Amino acid sequence: MRPLRQEPNRDAHHGSHTLRVWTGTVVGLFGNDVFVELGPRMQGVIARDHFARPPAVGSQHEFTLRGLEEGLWSLSLSTEKSLETWQQMEIGSLVQARCVRVAPGGLEVKIGALHGFLPKSHTGLPRDQRPDPLVGKVFTVEVIEIDSERQRVTVSRKLVVQRERDDDHQREVDRLKIGQVVQGRVTRIEDYGAFAAFGHGMEGLIHVSNLAHERVAHPSAVVKQGDVLELKVLHVRRGGKRIGLGLKQMRESPWTDLERTAYAGQIVLGLVTRVREFGVFVAIRPGVEGLVPVSECGLGPTQRLSGVIQEGAQVSVRILEIDVERQRMALSFLHVTGARIAPEEAENAETFAGLAQSLGLDQLERPLGDELGRALRRDAG
Numbered sequence: 001m002r003p004l005r006q007e008p009n010r011d012a013h014h015g016s017h018t019l020r021v022w023t024g025t026v027v028g029l030f031g032n033d034v035f036v037e038l039g040p041r042m043q044g045v046i047a048r049d050h051f052a053r054p055p056a057v058g059s060q061h062e063f064t065l066r067g068l069e070e071g072l073w074s075l076s077l078s079t080e081k082s083l084e085t086w087q088q089m090e091i092g093s094l095v096q097a098r099c100v101r102v103a104p105g106g107l108e109v110k111i112g113a114l115h116g117f118l119p120k121s122h123t124g125l126p127r128d129q130r131p132d133p134l135v136g137k138v139f140t141v142e143v144i145e146i147d148s149e150r151q152r153v154t155v156s157r158k159l160v161v162q163r164e165r166d167d168d169h170q171r172e173v174d175r176l177k178i179g180q181v182v183q184g185r186v187t188r189i190e191d192y193g194a195f196a197a198f199g200h201g202m203e204g205l206i207h208v209s210n211l212a213h214e215r216v217a218h219p220s221a222v223v224k225q226g227d228v229l230e231l232k233v234l235h236v237r238r239g240g241k242r243i244g245l246g247l248k249q250m251r252e253s254p255w256t257d258l259e260r261t262a263y264a265g266q267i268v269l270g271l272v273t274r275v276r277e278f279g280v281f282v283a284i285r286p287g288v289e290g291l292v293p294v295s296e297c298g299l300g301p302t303q304r305l306s307g308v309i310q311e312g313a314q315v316s317v318r319i320l321e322i323d324v325e326r327q328r329m330a331l332s333f334l335h336v337t338g339a340r341i342a343p344e345e346a347e348n349a350e351t352f353a354g355l356a357q358s359l360g361l362d363q364l365e366r367p368l369g370d371e372l373g374r375a376l377r378r379d380a381g
Contacts, residue, residue: 022039024036024044024060031048042073044073063076065094118131142160143155179232189219193206214286253287259322264320267317267319268284273289275310293330
């Protein structure tokens with residue numbers, strides 16, 4: 001079987017002197033091919049004649065990876081010898097090499113009984129670092145060129161190191177779960193959100209809409225570069241190239257608290273955030289915004305909303321309906337009678353509610369004067 005490209009892993013069972021050994025389960029035999037399950041979404045194939053006798057389906061064996069083609073790994077038994085002849089050597093083969101000495105432009109290596117050359121640019125070391133530390137070491141390399149006439153092979157350690165790094169990264173991405181909490185550090189801020197680095201080399205975007213429950217003009221108003229945050233994983237797309245993170249999801253939604261404290265008919269204080277032809281948006285607390293439809297604005301026949309109310313104005317509104325699940329709320333500038341609610345009514349209601357609470361009153365359904373009178377008489381008596 002023709003050796004294919006493979007993706008080795010750093011955590012070899014037998015140390016740095018061998019390719020990683022994988023335990024695989026035989027799942028099927030077809031012709032001369034034996035199909036092996038190596039792990040989730042990882043399958044391989046090996047020729048039947050690699051075994052002393054045909055393996056049984058369900059039996060487990062130890063393998064090394066030789067390469068990947070069309071999603072299927074080419075395998076060798078871990079007990080097979082390393083490449084020792086030119087007939088076995090092909091471009092893309094992953095082999096063990098022992099570095100014997102520094103040579104002009106790189107390092108001289110031995111692959112079994114064969115000689116090879118590792119260019120300085122393919123050592124996988126930083127550009128300004130000398131390659132001497134690799135002398136005497138055994139490591140995995142990929143064959144990138146074969147010169148049969150000179151009986152010399154050129155290999156790359158850099159490709160293997162990069163593939164290992166990518167493989168580790170992908171495994172970490174695969175372990176991410178939606179809803180998982182991670183600790184991230186803000187690396188950069190854009191108009192549309194902030195990027196945060198987390199884990200081992202992963203980065204995700206906290207979209208501006210996921211920074212806070214309230215409306216955010218610019219991400220820099222909420223986070224700064226270098227901030228360390230607890231974040232929730234919202235989505236993982238394109239194999240981990242796009243990871244969505246949420247900051248506001250780490251805090252209780254203000255709508256949840258609203259469900260406990262607000263009710264239809266209540267008059268509350270709000271701030272006009274937007275004025276549109278169809279109505280007025282009013283925030284009654286950070287992160288909680290409702291709509292006053294134009295029909296509840298009390299306009300005269302010739303009046304337009306933009307001429308009557310301005311953004312930033314403080315107003316009193318009556319709650320018509322609260323839909324916590326959809327995070328929507330209908331409001332009105334009018335009393336049930338149709339009369340316009342005075343701007344100070346919400347503040348007065350809050351004052352009365354505070355006074356009632358201080359006097360030990362649980363509700364305001366009964367006439368306030370009666371409740372206050374009873375409370376005062378009780379205190380006097």
